[in-house]
Amino acid sequence: MASSPTVSEKTISDDDEIDYSVKPEFYDSELDAKDELWVHKKRNGVVSDAVLSCPACFTTLCLESQRHEKIVTQYRAVFVENCEIKNEEVVQVQSDKKLPKRKRGKNGFEAVEIGKVKPVCCSVCSTRVGVIDEDEVYHFFEVIPSEV
Ligand SMILES: [Zn+2]
Incomplete structure (x- = not known):
């Protein structure tokens, strides 16, 4: 000035x-x-491995995701859409009985080695699709991947 x-x-x-x-x-x-x-x-x-969609209403949740190195049914993403973070609930990482059998390798939550995550739901139908960790990385467990 x-x-x-x-x-x-x-x-x-x-x-x-x-x-x-x-x-x-x-x-x-x-x-x-x-x-x-x-x-x-x-x-x-990291390149996009798949487009991820809600398993219940097929809404697109993520256009750029990265498949987990070991657990092929699990995806990570930074930029998502139509996702709702349940801020009020902080869950400890643990196995989730709700995981559909067809979608789990062994244990869908196994790869998240962080203390606390928040559930992420489809904002359209409120189906739980994954979690977000403390670094704001989304981990999707219950989604339909479409290869790109
Ligand atoms: Zn949905």
């Missing part, structure tokens, strides 16, 4: 030009943080 430039009599177009060149910088820095997270994950070998 130096001396204020000669004021309103200066041409408006001058201000406009400055505006356009400055704005993108601000937006960039915000987007960068999010992009970085995703890019970082992609650089670690």
Whole structure:
């Protein structure tokens, strides 16, 4: 903040030009943080393995997911849609009896080695589809994958 430039009599177009060149910088820095997270994950070998859908109403839940290295019925994702986090419930990681047999390798929750996760449900039909961990990574256990 130096001396204020000669004021309103200066041409408006001058201000406009400055505006356009400055704005993108601000937006960039915000987007960068999010992009970085995703890019970082992609650089670690993450590419989308499947589009995930709700097993009950077939709503698309995630377009970019990563299949778990060992448990092929489990997927991780950072960006999701039509998902509702049940913030009021914090569950300890444990085996879930509700997991449908056809969808579980051995134990759907086995791979989540974190203390606390929150249940994630389909926002359309409220079917539980997975959990979100403390790093805000979604883990889907009960979804229908479509290979991409
Ligand atoms: Zn649903």
